[in-house]
Amino acid sequence: MFPDILEVQEKRVEERRLPALSNAVEGKVVTRFPPEPNGYPHIGHAKAAVIDETYARMYNGRLILRFDDTNPAKEQLDYYKAIKDGLDWLGVKPDLVKNSSDDMARFYGYAEQMISSGHAYACTCQPDVVKQNRSEGKECACRSLSPDEHLQRWRRMLDAQGYKMNEAFLRVKGDMQSLNTALRDPTLFRIIEAAHPLKDKKYRVWPTYDFAGPIEDSIDGVTHALRTKEYELRDALYFLILKTLGLRLPELIEFSRLELRGTTVSKRKLQPLIRDGLVEGWDDPRLPTLTALRRRGFLPEAVREFVLSLGVSKAESEPDWALLESVNRKMLDPLVRRYFFVPDPVRLEVAGAPEVKAILKLHPEKNFGERVIETRGAFYIPREDAEKLKQGDSLRLLGLYNVEIEHSLPASEEGLLLKGRYAGEDLREGLPKIQWVSADSYREFTVWVTLPLIVDNEFNKESLKIVKGFAEAACGDLKPDDKVQFIRFGFCRIDSPGLAILTHR
């Protein structure tokens, strides 16, 4: 009884970890995650999606996944799928999936409504003139033409025989003198003739984010629209459009963008790395894409917990991977089996060693069973440890016995062999405890160790370290996607037979 109550209370704390939403009604909250299908989802998307979902669940509301695909020049079919896959992996389950491009007819209807009521106008000025006028706060001649004239121009925009790209734009009548430059008659629609991945050539006039976003939020019943804070100046525009159209106003909430130290989520910076083959692809474990995080061995639950720990604050920050790693490590620790992996192996021969079957538990606390390794006095141990041992030193082979060093590694030569003598099984304080593989049974294994991708704003050529070594024979049975801890080395995910990726220490 009593423990049950405690448990329930704990869970509640867990779920309510985000600050309360203003004007939120239990059961009525609707949030939305609106990615543009123009790239692979990364940890920044995860932050937004998880916050959106968490709020929806906190209030027993609904989450909408909306593809903001109103720029056919940028969207690609593959990315719709990549984003869905990323969310699946994260465990974000939208209650509704839709595309902005499905609502083109409504956008056109609202456009005409704004033109007719004199709140929008079709501008045929040259783009550089528009830019100039904006910076000087000047209105152009188009602005004062009659709504009828603008309706005609609008039709010529829609007509394939009419205006061409860049010849006309539908702009909102905002305030050309406003100190908030987002209000200086921004573009609502422009002509883009590229084929759309879902709609092909059906439309040639496409709404901008500024127009489509608020309308979609409003007509979809979104009560709380969250976005990153670079949109903050556009809040006024968002509400202006909805008020002009007489549509319901959602609450708008902004939070800071996620920037992880030592990497970048910028497509502009990532694309060249992939194009030039500096990284393996979008799932290269050095990248912050979701597919890369998965491949590196992060658990989706850890990613979720990590991004939630950052909260919805607008403060700029640059969290360290160590924060994510710590969460992941805690989750992985009770789940994964322990094995011995010897990086950069050096042979150790032990004189007078008995033949011993080492029985090693697969987990120090959990009942995961054990593996048995037959030993006959010949081992491999990590070079790094071997180099620290001097003649007369002792070490303990983990789970086996003690060894006294008789001949240490030659300092200058290759130093391939270390010789020692059996020194009993008793536990002695202060001995270095070292993992090993038997010289009679081991598998060659490679481990990829990732280091910061970006250093001083440039690609770090040393960002991937390839460590070769020997793993104990049992590791030959590991399957791709298995996660293990190589003792004294770190947590790893098996990528393919004989290849592991270090998730973190």
Added chain:
RNA sequence: GCUCCGGUGGUGUAGCCCGGAUAAGCAUACCGGCCUUUCGAGUCGGUGAUCGCGGGUUCGAAUCCCGCCCGGAGCACCA
């Protein structure tokens, strides 16, 4: 340049809206003890922030007001 938004220990975050409990909680990182399958986890303890700076209001300010400094964003036919 103009406008807006930020600024709490190395890092992340809570507290700030509705000023008061020991002048700051938690996590991470770091250091040390315990634990002998670990340089992990767990556990115990420790170092570390005069809350960007300077004024003001107040009996009392991280919290309110003013000025300044620093950082970020916007000034797109991209979201």
